[in-house]
Structures are given as structure tokens and as C-alpha cells.
Amino acid sequence: MSAARRLPRWAEYTLLPALNLTVALLLSGVVVRVMGESPWAALKLMVAGAVGTQDAIGYTLFYATDFVFTGLAVAVAFHAGLFNIGGEGQAYVGGLGVGLVGLAAGAWPAWVAVPLGIFAGAVFGAAWAFIPAWLQAKRGSHIVITTIMFNFIASALMTYLLVNVLIKPGQQSPESREFGAHAWMPPMHELLARVGIPFAPSPFNLASGLAVAAGLGVWALLWRTQWGYALRVVGRNPAAAVYAGINPARITLGAMLLSGALAGCLGVNELMGSQHRLLLDFPEGAGFVGIAVALMGRNHPLGIVLAAILFGALYQGGSQISFDLPRINRDLVVVIQGLVILFCGALENLFRAPLAAGLARLRRTGGS
Amino acid sequence: METYTVVILLLAATIRVATPLVLAALAGLFSERSGVIDLGLEGKMLGAAFASASVAAVTGSAWLGLAAGVGASCALALIIAVACVTYRGNQVVAAMAVNIMVAGLGPALALAWFNLGGQTPQLEGAHQRFPELVWPWAAAARRHPVPGLAYAELLSGHSLIVYFAAALVPAAAWVLYRTRFGLRLRAVGENPLAVDTAGISVAGLRYQATLISGVLCGVAGTYLALAASAGFVRDMTAGKGYLALAALIFGKWRPYPTLGACLLFAFTDAVASRLQGVALPLVGVVPVQLILALPYVLTVLLLAGFVGEAVAPRAIGVPYAKER
Numbered sequence: 001m002s003a004a005r006r007l008p009r010w011a012e013y014t015l016l017p018a019l020n021l022t023v024a025l026l027l028s029g030v031v032v033r034v035m036g037e038s039p040w041a042a043l044k045l046m047v048a049g050a051v052g053t054q055d056a057i058g059y060t061l062f063y064a065t066d067f068v069f070t071g072l073a074v075a076v077a078f079h080a081g082l083f084n085i086g087g088e089g090q091a092y093v094g095g096l097g098v099g100l101v102g103l104a105a106g107a108w109p110a111w112v113a114v115p116l117g118i119f120a121g122a123v124f125g126a127a128w129a130f131i132p133a134w135l136q137a138k139r140g141s142h143i144v145i146t147t148i149m150f151n152f153i154a155s156a157l158m159t160y161l162l163v164n165v166l167i168k169p170g171q172q173s174p175e176s177r178e179f180g181a182h183a184w185m186p187p188m189h190e191l192l193a194r195v196g197i198p199f200a201p202s203p204f205n206l207a208s209g210l211a212v213a214a215g216l217g218v219w220a221l222l223w224r225t226q227w228g229y230a231l232r233v234v235g236r237n238p239a240a241a242v243y244a245g246i247n248p249a250r251i252t253l254g255a256m257l258l259s260g261a262l263a264g265c266l267g268v269n270e271l272m273g274s275q276h277r278l279l280l281d282f283p284e285g286a287g288f289v290g291i292a293v294a295l296m297g298r299n300h301p302l303g304i305v306l307a308a309i310l311f312g313a314l315y316q317g318g319s320q321i322s323f324d325l326p327r328i329n330r331d332l333v334v335v336i337q338g339l340v341i342l343f344c345g346a347l348e349n350l351f352r353a354p355l356a357a358g359l360a361r362l363r364r365t366g367g368s
Numbered sequence: 369m370e371t372y373t374v375v376i377l378l379l380a381a382t383i384r385v386a387t388p389l390v391l392a393a394l395a396g397l398f399s400e401r402s403g404v405i406d407l408g409l410e411g412k413m414l415g416a417a418f419a420s421a422s423v424a425a426v427t428g429s430a431w432l433g434l435a436a437g438v439g440a441s442c443a444l445a446l447i448i449a450v451a452c453v454t455y456r457g458n459q460v461v462a463a464m465a466v467n468i469m470v471a472g473l474g475p476a477l478a479l480a481w482f483n484l485g486g487q488t489p490q491l492e493g494a495h496q497r498f499p500e501l502v503w504p505w506a507a508a509a510r511r512h513p514v515p516g517l518a519y520a521e522l523l524s525g526h527s528l529i530v531y532f533a534a535a536l537v538p539a540a541a542w543v544l545y546r547t548r549f550g551l552r553l554r555a556v557g558e559n560p561l562a563v564d565t566a567g568i569s570v571a572g573l574r575y576q577a578t579l580i581s582g583v584l585c586g587v588a589g590t591y592l593a594l595a596a597s598a599g600f601v602r603d604m605t606a607g608k609g610y611l612a613l614a615a616l617i618f619g620k621w622r623p624y625p626t627l628g629a630c631l632l633f634a635f636t637d638a639v640a641s642r643l644q645g646v647a648l649p650l651v652g653v654v655p656v657q658l659i660l661a662l663p664y665v666l667t668v669l670l671l672a673g674f675v676g677e678a679v680a681p682r683a684i685g686v687p688y689a690k691e692r
Contacts, residue, residue: 031473031476034477034480035476035477035480035481036480036481037480083460083461083464085464131668132668135668135671135672139672139673140673141668141671141672141673142617142671144407144460145407145610145613145614145617145667145671146668146671148607148610149607149610149614149664149665149667149668149671150664150668152607152661152664153661153664153665153668156657156658156660156661156664157657157661159657160655160657160658163657164655288468291461291464291468292468295461327479327480327483328476328479328480329476329479329486331472331473331475331476331479331486332472332476333472334468334469334471334472334473334476335469335472335473335476336472337468337469337472338465338466338467338468338469338470338471338472338473339465339469341461341464341465341468341469342447342451342462342465342466342469345457345458345461345462345465346448346451346452346455346457346458346459346461346462346465347450347451347455347457347462348457349455349456349457350455
């Protein structure tokens with residue numbers, strides 16, 4: 001039965017996700033219609049807002065960088081058979097680490113402050129993932145629920161810290177003071193200008209390079225090391241892993257620590273790269289976008305980078321659209337996100353059988 | 369006397385907070401006992417809150433609001449059922465898809481339709497909400513606080529949905545343990561193959577269970593929008609669906625222990641809101657954020673299994689594939 005439904009590899013990684021994505025976007029169009037706007041006009045505005053100008057492209061890639069981090073975080077956990085919904089909280093707490101380094105940086109040279117900021121973001125993010133991971137590995141608590149709870153707890157903790165401790169004195173809004181200038185991630189347009197390529201200013205910064213490096217690192221770790229192999233075995237079949245001498249509890253802990261560290265790097269892009277201070281609720285749901293990105297990218301780093309760019313465009317286009325169509329705002333992107341998770345994740349079998357049958361028939365008629 | 373009043377008011381608040389938790393937890397009970405993980409409680413409640421508030425605002429009728437809330441929640445339950453039962457998709461992913469979609473859809477549609485920044489209009493009409501019912505002589509009883517205040521605050525003075533939730537617990541227990549449907553439901557969550565062998569449709573039972581969950585979540589969401597408050601606001605469920613699920617796990621998937629867990633959560637919440645701004649001996653004023661985080665921390669502690677092991681229905685989360 002399953003043999004008949006097997007899709008060729010190329011179709012599994014291109015045709016099927018494309019089909020699922022198309023359906024999700026078509027349904028989003030229906031939602032736009034229900035909201036009383038023309039889907040076609042919305043699409044045109046969105047594309048123009050996302051890639052129409054140089055600074056729009058900069059913003060798109062800036063958001064995409066966030067989603068690469070959170071998407072990789074979800075994917076690493078997924079390969080170990082864990083569904084980490086705590087990316088949002090891990091990114092938030094990771095931002096605390098980034099922020100503390102940024103605030104302490106003062107006159108530190110950039111080559112100290114920037115790596116230390118990245119390190120602190122990763123460590124804080126990993127630490128926030130550690131408790132749910134430990135509870136899952138040792139006490140069998142459902143990691144989905146504990147990570148969701150840790151999102152809420154992170155939100156309360158960070159609000160407390162920002163309102164009572166880290167707030168800049170004599171200021172109303174809960175924000176820290178600005179980071180030392182050496183703890184800023186260099187913006188891409190400055191780096192490009194140095195090699196003679198003019199590019200419009202945008203928050204697009206060197207953290208994107210870190211995101212690409214993280215993608216390569218995750219790929220090498222998962223598919224080119226023994227530990228990565230063990231991780232994938234645990235994800236596929238924990239019982240077989242035990243027979244092979246792999247300790248699933250240790251893999252669970254390791255996978256979640258790596259996942260949290262990746263999510264924690266979001267602060268490097270958002271805070272060191274753009275805001276240059278710590279502020280309330282800066283992840284803005286990027287942790288949840290990571291779920292959609294990972295599912296759409298089939299949990300492969302290359303797919304995740306592509307899916308992240310698409311969602312970056314949706315985010316940037318979605319915020320531009322509200323200027324022209326006041327009845328639409330970024331909430332629409334959250335709807336699209338949900339639909340993508342539904343069709344690329346939960347309903348991935350919807351088109352698999354018809355597609356496999358169709359391809360098989362094509363091949364038969366082509367061969368005869 | 370002072371203490372007595374405080375305790376009664378605390379218990380009354382507990383009942384109000386517990387109602388949506390009980391409804392949602394019982395919704396999850398049916399779904400999970402049939403073998404379908406019900407992380408979608410949050411999204412179904414939120415969807416129902418939005419639909420009921422919108423319809424009540426437009427039509428002026430709380431009952432039409434309730435119908436819309438239940439309808440919306442059932443539609444979402446159906447999406448989950450199609451994905452998980454028919455297409456054997458990942459149940460956690462399906463539920464999160466619905467939760468995220470609804471979190472965006474509610475404010476998006478509210479903005480487009482009512483233009484109030486992602487909320488629905490404040491419900492002020494007499495029939496737009498489920499009012500608190502005042503039992504006979506409740507006002508008179510207050511003059512003799514013992515036991516009059518208890519009568520006025522605990523038995524009287526709640527909306528209809530609160531009494532519905534209270535009656536639902538024994539009803540759910542009866543359905544689950546004393547009816548043929550309940551027996552089959554429990555069986556399909558433990559051993560679907562056996563149920564299938566007996567000639568009963570596994571998919572049919574799971575669809576029924578998810579739809580029951582849809583109905584109950586619909587009532588829970590309607591309670592949030594039309595009884596506990598007066599309209600829909602963004603993210604108004606604030607994790608209650610997940611708390612209800614945690615209560616269900618803590619209650620070991622049984623109706624009465626689950627009710628107990630819901631009451632425990634609600635009591636913590638009631639005590640915490642009372643502590644807001646009060647200076648305690650030794651610790652001083654507790655930060656408001658800690659109070660807000662308390663139910664979530666409690667959930668983590670309970671789930672950590674420091675209170676005995678919870679054994680889930682055996683087939684939970686496993687899609688059933690009929691052999692051909």
C-alpha cells in the first residue's frame with residue numbers, strides 16, 4: 001500500500017511542497033476576499049512591498065534571517081522527534097543574553113563584544129530550552145505543553161525585568177538604554193559600500209551571514225556526524241536507538257539545547273543588528289513562524305532558508321500592505337502562517353496519493 | 369467574619385475562572401479518550417469567542433452568538449479531524465496550525481468588519497450577553513452572611529453556562545463509563561484494532577469525539593466572550609486551552625479528577641489576583657508578573673509528574689491505518 005503511494009524524491013521535495021503552498025495561498029486569497037479586499041490587488045501590493053525596492057529587499061532579508069534561526073530551531077528538534085513550540089520564549093530569553101552583553105559592552109572592541117553577544121544569546125536560549133528538555137527526558141512531561149508554558153513564563157519574566165530592572169531611568173516605555181556602539185552588528189549596506197556596491201539602508205545586517213553559517217552547520221551536524229545520525233535515529237525510532245546503544249534521553253537534551261541556542265540567536269539579528277536596545281516582545285511571533293518555515297522547508301536547512309525568505313517577504317509585504325489597504329494588517333500573515341502549517345504539515349498526505357498516482361500514470365504512458 | 373467573606377469571594381471567583389477550563393478540559397477528555405490529541409482546545413475556544421462576540425454584536429442575541437461560537441468551533445474541530453483521522457496527519461501539527469490560524473484570523477476579521485483595531489464592539493445590549501442569574505431571595509440572604517452570602521455568591525449569581533459546566537461533569541462521567549458509546553470511545557483510544565475488528569468504525573468514533581470537543585469548546589469560548597467579558601479581544605484565551613489540557617493530564621483523563629485539577633488552577637488564579645498589590649509578610653509586594661505567570665508555573669510543576677504518573681490512552685496520537 002505504501003509502495004504505491006511512494007513519490008519520487010524530486011517530487012517529494014519540489015512538487016508536493018509547491019502544491020501545498022499554492023493551496024494555502026489560494027485559501028489566504030479567500031480570506032482577503034472575506035475581509036472585503038481584492039486578493040489580486042493585495043498580492044500585487046505585497047510583492048511590490050516585499051521586493052519592489054532595494055530597501056524592501058533589505059527588510060525582507062532581515063526578517064528572513066529571524067525565521068532561518070527559528071526554523072532551524074524547530075527542524076533540529078523535529079529530527080529528534082520533538083516538537084519545540086518554545087522557540088518564541090527561547091528567542092525572547094536569548095535576547096536577554098544578547099542584551100546584557102550589549103549593555104555591558106561599553107568600550108569593548110567589536111571583536112570581543114559581537115562574538116560574546118552571539119554566545120550569550122545562544123547560551124540563554126539553550127538554558128530556556130533546557131528545563132522542558134530535562135522534564136521530557138527524565139520525567140516524561142509532554143514537551144509541547146511545557147514549551148508553550150515556558151513561552152508564557154518567558155513573557156512574564158521579561159516584562160518584569162524590562163519594567164523593573166533594565167528600563168532606562170527616566171523613561172516611560174519599557175526599553176533598555178542603547179547598546180554600546182561596538183556591540184552593533186554591522187549593517188550590510190555599509191559592508192557593501194566598502195566593496196563599492198551601493199545598497200539602500202535597511203536593517204539587513206551581518207547576522208544574516210551567521211544564519212547561513214548556522215544552516216550549513218546544522219546540515220553538517222545532522223547528516224555528516226555520528227551525533228547527528230544518532231539524533232535522527234532517535235527521532236525515527238527511539239526503541240531501535242536504544243538497541244543501537246544510543247541514549248535517547250541524552251539526545252533529547254542535546255537536540256533541545258541546540259534548538260534553544262539557534263532560537264536564541266534571533267536576538268543577534270533583531271537587537272544587535274537593528275534595535276540596538278532590549279525592548280518588550282521583540283520576537284513578535286517569529287518563534288511560531290519558525291514552525292511554518294520548518295514544515296515548508298521539509299526540515300532541511302536549504303528548504304528552511306528558501307521558506308524563510310518567502311515568509312520574510314510575506315512579513316515585509318504584509319506590513320506595507322496596511323498603508324494602502326487599511327482593512328488588512330500583519331494579522332493576515334499569521335493566518336497564512338497557520339494555513340501553511342496546515343497544508344504543508346498536517347495535510348501533507350492530502351495530495352500525496354493523487355500526485356503519486358498521476359505521476360505513475362504519466363510514466364506508464366510515456367514509456368509505452 | 370472578614371476571613372469568611374474573603375473565602376466566599378475567593379470561591380466565587382474560582383467558580384467563574386474554572387468554568388471555561390472545565391468545559392475545555394471535558395472537550396479534550398472526549399477527543400483524547402478516542403485517541404486524538406487535543407492541543408487545538410486553545411484555537412477552538414478563541415475561534416468560538418470571536419464568532420460568538422461578532423454575531424452577538426451584529427444580531428443583538430446572545431443565543432445566536434452561542435450558536436455561531438459552537439458552529440465555528442465545530443468547523444475548526446472538523447478541520448483537525450479531516451487532517452488527523454482521514455489523512456492521518458500529525459495531530460500536534462494540525463492543532464498548532466488551527467491555533468495559529470485562529471490567532472490571526474480573529475483580529476484580522478475583526479479589523480476588517482468592525483474597524484476597532486482587532487476587537488469586536490463592546491457588548492452593552494441587554495440580550496447580547498449571558499447575564500448572571502440571581503436566585504430567589506439572594507439579595508435578602510446577604511443580610512445574614514452565614515450562610516446567606518455563600519448562597520448569594522456561590523449558588524446564585526452565575527451565568528447559565530456556569531451551571532451547564534457543573535452539570536456536564538457528571539454527564540460526561542455517565543456517558544464515558546455507563547453508555548455503549550462511552551465504552552467504544554474508551555476502547556478506540558486504547559486499542560483501535562480491536563474496535564475495528566468488532567466491526568465498528570474507528571474513524572466514525574473519532575469524528576464524533578472531535579465534534580463533541582468542538583461543541584464544548586464552542587460553549588467555553590462563548591463563555592469567555594459573552595459571560596466573563598463583553599466582546600472579543602486579541603488572544604483573549606491566554607493559554608486557557610493549554611491549561612485545560614494540563615488539567616486533563618493531571619486528572620489522568622478522568623472526569624472528576626479533571627474537575628479537581630481545573631478547580632485547583634482556578635483557585636490559584638483567584639488567590640493570585642487577590643494578592644495583586646498586597647504586601648505579604650516576609651516577601652513584601654509580589655510582582656504582578658509573577659502572579660500572572662503562576663498558573664503556567666503550576667502547570668509545569670504538575671506535568672513534571674511530581675504528583676504521580678499519568679498514563680495516557682494507549683493509542684493517543686497514533687493515526688489508525690486500516691489494513692487492506
